[in-house]
Amino acid sequence: ETVKPSNFLRQIIEHDLEKSTYATRRWAGTPGDAAHQAAGEPDPAKIRTRFPPEPNGYLHVGHAKSICINFGLARDYGGVCHLRFDDTNPEKEDTEYVNSIIDAVKWLGFDWNGSQGDYSAAPYQASDYFGFMYRAAEYLIEAGYAYVDEQTAEQMRVNRGDFGKPGVDSPFRSRTPAENLRIFREMRDGKHEDGSMVLRAKIDMASPNINMRDPAIYRIRRATHHNTGDTWCIYPMYTYAHPIEDALEQITHSLCTLEFEDQRPFYDWLLERLTEVVTLPDGRVVGGLLASPPPKQYEFARLNLTYVITSKRKLAQLVYDHKVSGWDDPRMPTIVGLRRRGYTPAAIQTFADRIGVTKSDSWIDYSTLEGCLREDLELKAHRGMAVLNPVKLVLTNWDDVMGAGHLEPCSLPALPHPPEGVESPVRHFTIGKEVWIEREDFEEVPPKGYKRLFPGNKVRLKGGYVIECTGCTKDANGVITEVLATVVPDTKSGTPGADSVKVKAAITWVGVADGVNAEVRMYDRLFLDAHPDAGGKDFIESLNPNSLKVVTSIVEPSLANAKADDKFQFERHGYFVADRVDHAAGKPVFNLAVGLKDSWGK
Numbered sequence: 001e002t003v004k005p006s007n008f009l010r011q012i013i014e015h016d017l018e019k020s021t022y023a024t025r026r027w028a029g030t031p032g033d034a035a036h037q038a039a040g041e042p043d044p045a046k047i048r049t050r051f052p053p054e055p056n057g058y059l060h061v062g063h064a065k066s067i068c069i070n071f072g073l074a075r076d077y078g079g080v081c082h083l084r085f086d087d088t089n090p091e092k093e094d095t096e097y098v099n100s101i102i103d104a105v106k107w108l109g110f111d112w113n114g115s116q117g118d119y120s121a122a123p124y125q126a127s128d129y130f131g132f133m134y135r136a137a138e139y140l141i142e143a144g145y146a147y148v149d150e151q152t153a154e155q156m157r158v159n160r161g162d163f164g165k166p167g168v169d170s171p172f173r174s175r176t177p178a179e180n181l182r183i184f185r186e187m188r189d190g191k192h193e194d195g196s197m198v199l200r201a202k203i204d205m206a207s208p209n210i211n212m213r214d215p216a217i218y219r220i221r222r223a224t225h226h227n228t229g230d231t232w233c234i235y236p237m238y239t240y241a242h243p244i245e246d247a248l249e250q251i252t253h254s255l256c257t258l259e260f261e262d263q264r265p266f267y268d269w270l271l272e273r274l275t276e277v278v279t280l281p282d283g284r285v286v287g288g289l290l291a292s293p294p295p296k297q298y299e300f301a302r303l304n305l306t307y308v309i310t311s312k313r314k315l316a317q318l319v320y321d322h323k324v325s326g327w328d329d330p331r332m333p334t335i336v337g338l339r340r341r342g343y344t345p346a347a348i349q350t351f352a353d354r355i356g357v358t359k360s361d362s363w364i365d366y367s368t369l370e371g372c373l374r375e376d377l378e379l380k381a382h383r384g385m386a387v388l389n390p391v392k393l394v395l396t397n398w399d400d401v402m403g404a405g406h407l408e409p410c411s412l413p414a415l416p417h418p419p420e421g422v423e424s425p426v427r428h429f430t431i432g433k434e435v436w437i438e439r440e441d442f443e444e445v446p447p448k449g450y451k452r453l454f455p456g457n458k459v460r461l462k463g464g465y466v467i468e469c470t471g472c473t474k475d476a477n478g479v480i481t482e483v484l485a486t487v488v489p490d491t492k493s494g495t496p497g498a499d500s501v502k503v504k505a506a507i508t509w510v511g512v513a514d515g516v517n518a519e520v521r522m523y524d525r526l527f528l529d530a531h532p533d534a535g536g537k538d539f540i541e542s543l544n545p546n547s548l549k550v551v552t553s554i555v556e557p558s559l560a561n562a563k564a565d566d567k568f569q570f571e572r573h574g575y576f577v578a579d580r581v582d583h584a585a586g587k588p589v590f591n592l593a594v595g596l597k598d599s600w601g602k
């Protein structure tokens, strides 16, 4: 196993494991609440991370980074990573997205919640904690940490102040706990209009951090939730719900992207309030709702990839405006799109390792991602010949020297560099009087240095014979219809006579007799601009009109027998995958996954 390079998250985790930071975790109060057992009784010696997508779209390559980090760290340090649907927003979620997220995590090679490959284990759902979140809100009210505010949204916005300008207290801020509790319960019971009031945390309206100026933690919203139905007409705000979800599941390291950095003080404030125990003026001792020490949040840089958009909302726009064929269009940076394009979990894992984890935002070159795929496929993908822009080559002396209608069997190894001790599989194909070659492999008048077919020149048909070009035929418009050549007998590859004639080039070809027509989808970058949505630009304007070209090509028989998802190197053209959706026996369809050489930024 290779040693992974250290990074700041690994250092934090190693420090916490060494100091047993979480091994002493306990409740100050009396738990007695089923929600405490949400995560079972976790092994305090283990770290717990989580990946908490909102099921409101398909995951993209940025999420893949987060998945590799969270699940990868748990795996590397003998811990557990929770897959949790952050489904606290009733309006946007959909089971189609839930299922696609489960598939994506599985495909990338991870299991969740310590299930050790048992994929029937249900992921966590934030909405399962609505009851606890509600009780925690009542506790905050009783302890004087929250109040119901009836200002309008506009008043609240204005009174919140701005950077360098302190906020103004709400006239409702000094309500008594009893009054707040009564009105909050009325909110829950549907006695007030949507948007007429919110519950706010009572922190500090003069805080330099705007997020600490009494953030809203509950709102009224009459909407049916996919999990809890119409049980609730009040819903917790994300900033309130998320720390509680982490704490209930006894997450140790809550890893998120940098834009949440200024939410961290509230994360800490809230969990501190919910772990402590207070004595109320009436003498009741309350609190200790969560175990201590609570989880800690750490931020890392999000993935920004050139020529790529990583925003679910903008990707959804491409889908709904039919700029692409769907979420799994091979040009999409979604995990389903990458998969259909021919990306492998190993390539994505390598990519995540290579870009590493940092604390400052930067742009990663798209070619880095492509390089990782090339590296993975180089050793694994079977080779094959495909003629993408075919012209027929006729061997005019074939019938005389080889026999009329003769087909000569040929073969080549499928893997030029098989793993140690493994013999490469062999591809079989035939050569006859007519073969398909690439149009660009013939020049009537050769440019300087041209080594392929031109009248009088000899080349090898790869894995076949040496041939000598004699000319071509053309139609009335001067378009070349056939290239003419003669076969040089006794020069077949792999026979003693193979080296008897020296040639400067070997060209790829496919026999007319056994070649199979295939649809080949040549993909290019979806956007022409390296930063399509930077600085508020309209990314639709930089869509590449030539991001897909469909060509009819002819492939050798071994390729025609591919199963959907099989990956190949089409010699000289690049790596291709049999399309997961459209490829079928008798109707081969291949997608260009990545070219042989880096062509980005050139």
Ligand code: ATP
Residues within 6 Å of the ligand: 051, 052, 053, 054, 055, 061, 062, 063, 065, 066, 255, 256, 257, 301, 302, 303, 304, 310, 311, 312, 313
């Ligand atoms: P989007 O903005 O695309 O909707 P999101 O952040 O709202 O993404 P979530 O479903 O909330 O999507 O994301 C789940 C996790 O994935 C979060 O922890 C988030 O930080 C992480 N994540 C999202 N985008 C990226 C990215 N580009 N790079 C790294 N991590 C990301």
Ligand code: MG
Residues within 6 Å of the ligand: 054
């Ligand atoms: Mg989000």
Ligand code: MG
Residues within 6 Å of the ligand: 312
């Ligand atoms: Mg978002």
